[in-house]
Amino acid sequence: MLSDVRRVVLKIGSSSLNHQQGGIDERAIDEIVSVIAALKEDGVECIIVSSGAVAAGMGQLKLQGRPRDLAGKQAVAAVGQGVLIEMYTRNLEQHGIIAAQVLLSRIDLAQASHYRNAQNTLEKLLRLQVVPIINENDTVAVEELCFGDNDTLSALVAGLVGADLLVILTDVDGLYTANPKKDSSAQLIKEVTEVSAVESMASGAGSLLGTGGMVTKLRAAKIATRFGIGMLLLNFTRLQELNFLTKGQSPEGTYFQPVKHRLAGRKRWIAYAGLTEGSIQVDDGAAKALVEEGKSLLAKGIIAVEGTWERKEIVRIINTKGEEIARGVAELTRDEVQTVKGLHSEKLHQLFRDFDGEEVVHRDNMTLI
Numbered sequence: 001m002l003s004d005v006r007r008v009v010l011k012i013g014s015s016s017l018n019h020q021q022g023g024i025d026e027r028a029i030d031e032i033v034s035v036i037a038a039l040k041e042d043g044v045e046c047i048i049v050s051s052g053a054v055a056a057g058m059g060q061l062k063l064q065g066r067p068r069d070l071a072g073k074q075a076v077a078a079v080g081q082g083v084l085i086e087m088y089t090r091n092l093e094q095h096g097i098i099a100a101q102v103l104l105s106r107i108d109l110a111q112a113s114h115y116r117n118a119q120n121t122l123e124k125l126l127r128l129q130v131v132p133i134i135n136e137n138d139t140v141a142v143e144e145l146c147f148g149d150n151d152t153l154s155a156l157v158a159g160l161v162g163a164d165l166l167v168i169l170t171d172v173d174g175l176y177t178a179n180p181k182k183d184s185s186a187q188l189i190k191e192v193t194e195v196s197a198v199e200s201m202a203s204g205a206g207s208l209l210g211t212g213g214m215v216t217k218l219r220a221a222k223i224a225t226r227f228g229i230g231m232l233l234l235n236f237t238r239l240q241e242l243n244f245l246t247k248g249q250s251p252e253g254t255y256f257q258p259v260k261h262r263l264a265g266r267k268r269w270i271a272y273a274g275l276t277e278g279s280i281q282v283d284d285g286a287a288k289a290l291v292e293e294g295k296s297l298l299a300k301g302i303i304a305v306e307g308t309w310e311r312k313e314i315v316r317i318i319n320t321k322g323e324e325i326a327r328g329v330a331e332l333t334r335d336e337v338q339t340v341k342g343l344h345s346e347k348l349h350q351l352f353r354d355f356d357g358e359e360v361v362h363r364d365n366m367t368l369i
């Protein structure tokens with residue numbers, strides 16, 4: 001199945017790029033670039049999502065620890081991003097390949113016009129045979145409005161460019177039954193068909209530089225596979241095995257199978273790219289109707305609201321345990337939902353004359369999480 005790959009997104013984490021003496025290990029960049037060159041030679045289009053701006057900045061500024069505050073992290077990333085991209089550009093040039101830096105902010109994927117713009121630019125770059133090197137625009141990202149980790153960003157990018165495969169390179173052989181750095185009896189899982197079945201195995205980052213650990217990698221797996229894109233979690237030390245991707249040999253790691261019925265464009269955006277500022281809590285009956293019966297959300301199943309939103313904005317739908325079960329476009333504002341919660345649907349039109357629907361969130365505008 002992996003031999004059909006024509007377009008691949010490769011995500012490289014800080015833990016793979018980090019030099020023991022601090023800063024970025026240029027040998028790691030050199031290795032990635034040689035694999036990219038071989039893949040391109042075989043006709044595979046490559047997009048890199050690379051972390052490492054903070055690690056590179058720490059090297060330049062000779063800092064021992066990762067900055068904890070937002071301004072400190074943003075300043076260090078600003079120093080490091082230039083160094084990082086210079087290394088990629090120089091190394092790719094040696095193979096006759098041109099690099100492009102693309103820095104994305106959360107807002108770029110949240111607004112439809114920005115999304116299409118980013119999509120068109122990346123498509124153009126690929127047509128020009130350029131390798132886009134993407135990172136979060138750390139220097140200007142506002143805390144509440146950032147991806148926070150490049151695993152999630154890489155899955156959204158894979159969807160954005162319509163990749164056939166997402167490869168996440170890291171410092172372990174794949175997903176284990178428990179964190180292998182803490183539990184020596186942990187077993188490697190080679191294939192995952194249902195991400196939610198393995199979620200409880202993941203824990204946080206394994207190094208001082210990594211962000212999110214296995215938790216964010218599984219979140220990325222969930223997003224990519226629901227988009228219909230397979231995800232391979234691979235140890236950076238096995239990077240060279242990607243050279244055989246087009247020759248029918250799959251690298252040794254954990255492969256997450258794409259779902260059979262992938263999410264349509266709008267449902268993808270509702271679940272993962274659009275921004276959410278509020279939540280609606282529903283009772284057990286409504287939760288069952290949404291999750292098991294594919295129903296819309298009606299006012300009578302709503303028990304509480306939190307946050308704020310306007311009509312047609314995205315809200316989280318949470319169950320009585322506070323767990324998110326779905327996201328969808330709210331037909332009414334926060335205050336309107338607060339007024340109608342628990343009421344029968346016919347009351348909605350009596351209360352709001354300009355509203356002629358029956359649902360607070362229509363099924364067609366909702367994605368289960």
Ligand SMILES: Nc1ncnc2c1ncn2[C@@H]1O[C@H](COP(=O)(O)OP(=O)(O)O)[C@@H](O)[C@H]1O
Nearest residue numbers: 013014015170176178179203206210211213214
């Ligand atoms: N179930 C698990 N299987 C494998 N690794 C796990 C698991 N749970 C937690 N981890 C940790 O996740 C780490 C990889 O994530 P992270 O440190 O963020 O790296 P990166 O910089 O590559 O994104 C591993 O080094 C490991 O310590």
Ligand SMILES: N[C@@H](CCC(=O)OP(=O)(O)O)C(=O)O
Nearest residue numbers: 014051052053054149150211
């Ligand atoms: N954007 C940040 C990286 C954030 C991140 O997700 O790091 P990692 O978990 O190492 O992939 C940087 O370039 O340092």
